[in-house]
Amino acid sequence: MPLLHEIGFVLNGSPIRLSVPVTMTVLEMLRGPLNLTGTKYGCGEGECGACTVLVDGLSLNACILLAVECDGREITSIEGLAADPAAAGLRRAFVEAGAVQCGFCTPGMVVQGKYLLDTRTGTDRAAIARGLEGNLCRCTGYRKVVDAIERAMGSTEGAGGD
Numbered sequence: 350m351p352l353l354h355e356i357g358f359v360l361n362g363s364p365i366r367l368s369v370p371v372t373m374t375v376l377e378m379l380r381g382p383l384n385l386t387g388t389k390y391g392c393g394e395g396e397c398g399a400c401t402v403l404v405d406g407l408s409l410n411a412c413i414l415l416a417v418e419c420d421g422r423e424i425t426s427i428e429g430l431a432a433d434p435a436a437a438g439l440r441r442a443f444v445e446a447g448a449v450q451c452g453f454c455t456p457g458m459v460v461q462g463k464y465l466l467d468t469r470t471g472t473d474r475a476a477i478a479r480g481l482e483g484n485l486c487r488c489t490g491y492r493k494v495v496d497a498i499e500r501a502m503g504s505t506e507g508a509g510g511d
């Protein structure tokens with residue numbers, strides 16, 4: 350019987366209390382007991398970015414982050430961005446730029462895009478591409494993903510919505 354630990358955190362704006370095994374990752378918690386399957390399992394080793402979530406505004410790989418480490422913190426998953434009017438411009442930019450093919454990497458790309466929009470560490474294409482280095486895509490060749498984030502950054506709405 351694994352050791353359980355009760356944690357409390359805010360997920361996509363809602364407070365959650367949950368008892369989790371101390372070895373459970375945030376990705377396992379999201380896709381398991383919380384039934385939020387938008388965050389994807391790719392490599393499980395912190396290499397592909399398919400599991401990217403925001404934790405207190407930082408983009409982190411949920412597959413190598415323990416759920417107990419999120420006690421008292423604020424997590425945003427792709428489901429939170431899907432419902433967030435402030436991310437509407439970013440979501441639309443992905444569609445308009447044709448940045449989605451099979452879609453497996455897309456949740457992580459959109460979450461990382463939101464992080465880049467929020468932090469604005471660089472708005473030129475090279476900076477956006479550097480910001481996506483931790484997110485792998487087997488389909489798009491990345492150009493259209495960079496197009497999408499550049500489009501969202503340049504839009505009068507910015508990261509905002511309609």
Ligand code: FES
Nearest residue numbers: 391392393398412
């Ligand atoms: S599944 Fe987490 S980085 Fe690949």
Ligand code: FES
Nearest residue numbers: 451454486487488
């Ligand atoms: S769209 Fe298929 S892996 Fe990125």
